[in-house]
Amino acid sequence: MRWEAFLEQIQERGEYATSREAERAARTVLALLGAHLVGEVRAELAARLPETLALILLNPLQAAEPLSPDRFVRATAAWIEGATEQTATWDVGAVLSVTADAAGEELIRRVLIQLPPGYDLLFGRPQRT
Template sequence: MAITQDEFLTQVQERGQYTTTSEAERVTRAVLAALGAHLVGAERKELADRLPAPRRPLLLDPLPATTPLSPPDFVETVALLIEGATPDTARWDTSAVLSTLADQIHEDLLRRILTQLPPGYALLFGRAELA
């Protein structure tokens, strides 16, 4: 069963140490939209199914990216989606959302997601890099 929207945002807010739920909402929207462009197939759908229903379109609706992004380039993309963000704050935001997301899924799904992404993403999901 998927986590509720309030539970998900509360966890992101706590991890990101945001002062408001709206701040957690803002970064969650940006990170999920960026991630959705880089996942395909069954993993994208399975991951979306683990999200609160209002968050699923953020992952499923973006058009697929034409080229895979390295983790630093992904963080820069997130920075462009969040008003006033810098690469440092966007890395923090990305990790707050992706580590919360990683806690909601089975390790097998996380492993399959990470195989779709270039090396280095495991750290953004709050995990050690898988060999």
């Protein structure tokens, strides 16, 4: 997906005033997500993102342990200046739902297998239990 189109979709879903805000959210959320994915799934997801964001996903800091969805949101809030858990939830939802659209259902299903329960809601893809 092209950089501009990806950011435009995030900006629209996140209702950000500027593309810079959308980019900040995308960089933060995808860096945190990349720390939780491994192997072929991470590489396939990166291949469906704009190059700059693919590199962020592929070169994350390593997570000491998988974060629950709530802790993922709190970590996002900690990395975005002035963010609250509520605004971080909005950021995560905007970025991950656009990422899911770019990836497609089959790949997102495999991504969700690598993540703790509850991430399906962050991606805007609720799963039946």
